[in-house]
Structure formats: C-alpha cells, structure tokens
Amino acid sequence: MKHQTAAILVIGNEILSGRTREANAHLAAKQLFKRGCKLAEIAIVPDIEARIVTTLNRLRADFDAVITSGGIGPTHDDITMDSIAFAFGKELIEHRYIVQEMAEHYGEDGLNDGRRRMARVPEGASLIRCQKTIAPGVQIGNVYVLAGVPDIFASQLEAILGDFGGRSFQRREIEVDMAESSFAASLDRIQVQFPDVEIGSYPSHCGNRPHGKICLNSKNGDALLKAVQAVQTMLAKLHAES
Amino acid sequence: MKHQTAAILVIGNEILSGRTREANAHLAAKQLFKRGCKLAEIAIVPDIEARIVTTLNRLRADFDAVITSGGIGPTHDDITMDSIAFAFGKELIEHRYIVQEMAEHYGEDGLNDGRRRMARVPEGASLIRCQKTIAPGVQIGNVYVLAGVPDIFASQLEAILGDFGGRSFQRREIEVDMAESSFAASLDRIQVQFPDVEIGSYPSHCGNRPHGKICLNSKNGDALLKAVQAVQTMLAKLHAES
Structure with a gap:
C-alpha cells in the first residue's frame, strides 16, 4: 500500500x-x-x-509517512540520526557495510570520526542509497531520513518516491483579470458544487489592475473538467455584466 | 517587552x-x-x-509570538480569520471603520460580499494596516495575522517588526575547502567551548572538490570573535598537517 498522505520535516x-x-x-x-x-x-x-523528536512523533502518528531533510552530515550539529533513533526507541549502530564502503573509497586513513558518524543508523532501519554519496539516508517505520544538501536530497527522494502516491492529482489554472472580491461568492458556490475539486484563488498583486489565477486540483478528472467549465462560464457571465 | 522567540504559521x-x-x-x-x-x-x-486552529494553539502556547501568512482574502478558501477567532474563542465581527473605508474607496456598489469578508476581524483584535491594501491584518494576543500575497505580507511585516527582538544576532561565515568529516571533531570541540555561539557547517556540494561554509551566529560579539578565531586557527592547523 502506497503512502496517500505525507508530511515533511526540515531540520536546520x-x-x-x-x-x-x-x-x-x-x-x-x-x-x-x-x-x-x-x-x-x-x-x-x-x-x-x-524539538526534532516531538515533531517527528506527532507527524508520524498523524500521517502515512514523514520525509525528513537535513542534519545527517558529519558535524556536531548533525543530530537527526540520533533523534530518529531516540524517537523510535532504537540504538544507533555503526553500519558495517557502510564503514567498509567508506574504507574502500577513502582508504583506512580517510576513515575519520566524522565519516564514521555518517555510518551510524538506527537499529533495524533500511538504507536509502543514491549515486551522490556513500553516506546513506535511512527508512525506519514510516519515516524516510534524507540529507539536507539539495542535490543529495533530490537523488535520495528519487529513490523513495515509488513508496508514495496513488491516483494522480490533475491541476488546471485559469487566468483572471478581475478583482477576487467580484467573483468570490460565485466561486464559493462552485466549490460547494464540486467537493472533489480543491479550488483556490491566488491574486498575483493588488492595485488598480487586478490579476490572478484560479487553481483547481483534483484526482477526479471528470469533476475537474466540469468545475473548470463552471468557473469559465461564471467568469464570462461576470465579464458580460461588467 | 519585545518578543524574543517567534514561530511562523503559513496557511495555504x-x-x-x-x-x-x-x-x-x-x-x-x-x-x-x-x-x-x-x-x-x-x-x-x-x-x-x-489544522489551522490546532497548529496555532500549539505555537502560541510554546513561543512568545506567532506570525501567520495567508488565507485572509475574499474567497471561500480564505478561512484564516475564522480559524483565528475560533482559536481565541472570539466572535468574528465586521469592522465598521474598514467597511466605511472600503465604501469610500470602491463606492457603495463596489462594496460586495467578497470585500466585506475582508473587513471581518476577531472581536478585540487590533488592526495591522499597510499602504498596499485596505483589507487589514490583525493582532490578537500574541498572534499577528498577515496576508499571503508577498508584497502585502512584506509591508504588513514592516509594520509589526518593532514588537520583535532584542539584542541583535551577529553572523560570521568562513569558507572551507576541505571535507566536513576532516574538521568535524575539531569543530565539535569549539562548539563545546563556545556555548553562546551557534555553529553550523554547510557543505555546498559533495564530490571530489569539497567546499562549504562554517556559519557562526551569536548575540555575544566577544564570544563570536573568539569562536571565529578558534575556527580559523583550527582550519590553518589542519591545512598545515594535510
């Protein structure tokens, strides 16, 4: 079963x-x-x-999965692995396979305390590997622990995305050149009519020439299409009246 | 007394x-x-x-102040004012002065339901005004409710910043051209030596040519200076040894 809901916990x-x-x-x-x-x-x-432990425990209880970002490097401020282990009541253990890989890559001399720190994982966690680094992310329970450095995060995220999702959302956006307040009531009625469609209105600036977008998201393509038509009809009607 | 700690709640x-x-x-x-x-x-x-109410109540209990962003426009998805009022157990009332100002600006015809929606504030709240819009933000208790549109948020933020702060933080950054793992243990010792200084290490990428920054923040200028010197000495020593 893939994760249908997720939270992201950024540590830094x-x-x-x-x-x-x-x-x-x-x-x-x-x-x-x-x-x-x-x-x-x-x-x-x-x-x-x-703070990490409290927030993680709240999020992993409330949602299908949690992705964390940051704090898994070699320095003293990298305490995410320690915190995750604590949250799960697990020991932090040095992963033999990772240490061996580091020794091969950096040589025995290069295998310093900082690098060994990055080989520590909570007991029972599985490794998340990517091409960018030897130091792994981990998965434990419904928590995925990824790096904070953006290119490593992106690469590790790619490796875990298969665990997430279901029927895709579709999004449609409609440009609007009138003040939000002039269509707010009508848009509210359309939202009530299409509960499966998440409708948002986003003005891009305020001032004398109103401009913005109405954004519609849904997993139900049919409802989305009908809601888009309803919004377009509503806007055309308001235009004709103005 | 100015707010020494704050949280930001983004709604959207x-x-x-x-x-x-x-x-x-x-x-x-x-x-x-x-x-x-x-x-x-x-x-x-x-x-x-x-979700807004639960998160707001947690944050306003835990920190000196909370700044919220988003959800105070005229459309159905703008429910921040309702949520804030609920969280404080207050009624949402139409603010006469704002309605009057809107009527003057837009004319009685332009004072539609959407605009009136933006004149609703929790009972007992004070208004946060800015040049960008008639629709106000509000302050109630230790919560500041600002708009999501970036230029309005920025302008409202400017109006409230005087309530926040104390002795300024100072930040110093030191460029590093060696792997984090090679100085991690030494940096840890410096952190222990300077508890008043928040020291972070941020690699900008990983690979064959390590590069990054060590970032030091403190309200104590003297301790900051000494910590910076300690880091520079430590790096020079490691360079000489390598």
Missing part, C-alpha cells in the same frame, strides 16, 4: 535564521503532488533533539 | 501542492534574525480550519 538552524531559503520541501511537494500523494504539512525545526 | 494549499514556492517565511526569518528575535519553528498547513 540555517533555514530558521534566514541564512538559507528552503528548497527541498518545495521539490518534494511538487513530486508528491505529481504522484498523487497529499502533502499535509511542512514543519521546519532547529537542530535541537527534543 | 498552494504551498503544499508544490504550486508555489514559499517566500514569506524566508523574508520573516531574515528580518527576525536581524532584530535578534529567535525564529523557533515554521509550520505550513492546508486551508483546513481544524
């Missing part, structure tokens, strides 16, 4: 201090949408074990 | 479906950091009242 002080603009959650959001998996929450917390 | 299906890359939380993160307010969490939830 660099996002919260404004140093770095978060990118991994946005990539995952796009990929999950494409696969028909509903992304239900994104949470961004600092490199503090208690 | 468009972020979770990957349609839109979140921008407001990143702007707020940068501004709060500049003012010395610790951003403790960013949460992104869908346009679902129960």
